[in-house]
Amino acid sequence: MSEPILEMTDVSKRYRTAGGFGRRRKGFLAVDGVSLHVERGEALGLVGESGSGKSTLARMANGLVVPTSGTVRTDGQDVAGLSRRGLRRLRRNVAMVFQDPLASLNPRQTVRQTLENVFRAHGETTSTAELVALLESVGLGADYLGRYPHEASGGQLQRVAVARALALKPDLIIADEPTSALDVSVRAQILNLLADLQRDQGISFLHVSHDLAVIRLYSDRVAVMQRGRIVETGPSDEIFRSPQHPCTRALVEATPEAELPA
Ligand SMILES: Nc1ncnc2c1ncn2[C@@H]1O[C@H](COP(=O)(O)OP(=O)(O)OP(=O)(O)O)[C@@H](O)[C@H]1O
Numbered sequence: 001m002s003e004p005i006l007e008m009t010d011v012s013k014r015y016r017t018a019g020g021f022g023r024r025r026k027g028f029l030a031v032d033g034v035s036l037h038v039e040r041g042e043a044l045g046l047v048g049e050s051g052s053g054k055s056t057l058a059r060m061a062n063g064l065v066v067p068t069s070g071t072v073r074t075d076g077q078d079v080a081g082l083s084r085r086g087l088r089r090l091r092r093n094v095a096m097v098f099q100d101p102l103a104s105l106n107p108r109q110t111v112r113q114t115l116e117n118v119f120r121a122h123g124e125t126t127s128t129a130e131l132v133a134l135l136e137s138v139g140l141g142a143d144y145l146g147r148y149p150h151e152a153s154g155g156q157l158q159r160v161a162v163a164r165a166l167a168l169k170p171d172l173i174i175a176d177e178p179t180s181a182l183d184v185s186v187r188a189q190i191l192n193l194l195a196d197l198q199r200d201q202g203i204s205f206l207h208v209s210h211d212l213a214v215i216r217l218y219s220d221r222v223a224v225m226q227r228g229r230i231v232e233t234g235p236s237d238e239i240f241r242s243p244q245h246p247c248t249r250a251l252v253e254a255t256p257e258a259e260l261p262a
Pocket residue numbers: 015016017028030048049050051052053054055056057210
C-alpha cells in the first residue's frame with residue numbers, strides 16, 4: 001500500500017500565552033499528542049467543538065503552524081526537515097481553502113490576477129485557456145476572470161478559492177470550515193463540488209468542520225477532537241450510528257436530520 005498523503009504522529013502545539021493555569025499553564029496546549037493520517041484519495045473529516053484545536057491541527061499539516069513536538073509527514077516527507085524550496089513544494093502539493101472566501105481573496109485583484117499569482121509564485125506561467133478550464137472545473141464561466149471579489153457572491157467566491165487551491169494540482173486539499181461563512185442555500189453546492197473533486201480527480205481532503213452533518217456526508221472517515229486531543233475516529237457512518245465517546249454523542253445529538261444539506 002502506498003504511503004498516506006498525510007501522516008501526523010504524536011503532534012502537539014503549545015501557543016505562548018501570558019499567565020493562565022491548567023491547560024493554559026506554560027502557554028496554551030492547543031493540540032495535545034495527536035496522531036492521524038489521510039490516505040490517498042480519502043476525505044478525512046475533523047470535527048469538534050469550537051476551540052478544540054482543529055484549525056491549529058489543519059495548519060500544521062501544511063506548515064503554516066510549526067508543531068511544538070511530533071512529526072508531520074506529507075507524501076512521505078518530514079515537513080520539519082524541508083528547505084525553503086521543499087516547503088514551497090509542500091504548499092503546492094497541499095492546498096488550503098479557508099472559511100471566509102472574501103477575506104481570503106485580495107479585494108484589489110481580479111480573479112485572473114488571483115489565479116495568475118499562484119502560478120507566478122511557483123515560477124510558472126499560465127494561459128487564458130488554462131485559467132478558463134480551471135474556472136470551469138469549479139462551475140464558473142470565463143466571464144469571472146475579469147471580476148473583482150465584490151462583484152461575486154459568497155458561493156461564487158468560494159468556487160474561486162477552490163479554483164486557486166486546484167491551480168497547481170495538489171494531492172491534498174485542507175478545507176477549514178469551507179462553507180460555514182456561506183448562505184445555507186449554497187453550502188451543499190460547494191460541498192458537492194469538493195466531493196466531485198475527490199471522486200473525479202482523486203484529490204485527498206482534510207475537511208475541518210464543527211458540523212458533524214457535513215462531515216458525515218462528505219467524509220469517508222471522521223476524527224473527533226476535544227480539548228486538543230482526538231477522542232474517537234472511525235468510518236463516518238459508524239461514528240454517526242454508534243458514537244462511543246460522550247463528546248461524539250453530544251455532537252451527534254446536536255445534529256438534527258433536518259439540518260443535513262440537501
Ligand atoms: N496564535 C494563537 N495564540 C494563542 N492561542 C491560540 C492561537 N491560535 C489558537 N489559539 C487557541 O488555541 C485553541 C484552539 O484553537 P483552534 O482555532 O485551533 O480551534 P478550532 O477547533 O479550530 O476552533 P474554531 O472552530 O473556533 O476555529 C483556542 O483556544 C484558541 O484560542
